[in-house]
């Protein structure tokens with residue numbers, strides 16, 4: 001008979017390359033499609049469509065690959081763990097650009113209106129919210145397909161990546177508010 005420990009998910013000190021690839025691939029695809037959708041949806045003026053699409057894409061990349069490693073990762077267990085690789089790979093980048101923080105500050109990633117967690121969520125949801133009115137005033141099949149693809153990527157992240165690939169196997173899941181919200185701490 002399996003003990004409770006045996007039935008629990010394995011915690012990774014180093015995530016498999018496939019997990020890192022899926023996580024970052026879906027993130028960058030989400031930002032790229034989101035930026036493209038905004039650019040196409042608002043292309044009725046040369047000053048709105050492409051500048052807004054590019055602005056969204058750049059800000060999302062900065063939020064994910066600059067703000068997170070500067071503010072969240074230094075307080076994460078993966079920052080200090082030798083030879084570790086978290087699911088985003090950002091612990092490696094963080095070590096190069098930020099000083100080590102304090103593990104007990106890790107939950108602060110979810111505190112306050114403009115906390116890193118909310119900015120991260122905003123970077124995923126903003127293109128969806130922007131494309132819906134654009135579809136009404138500037139409908140095209142391509143824009144509709146991009147919207148569906150971005151919604152699909154969001155659902156894939158929430159129902160597959162977080163609970164099955166990322167948070168389930170994360171060594172930070174006992175401190176991380178997102179893991180608490182995903183209900184993976186006792187799995």
Ligand code: SF4
Pocket residue numbers: 087166167168170171172173176177178179
């Ligand atoms: S539990 Fe999930 S959100 Fe939290 S640090 Fe780990 S992978 Fe990231």
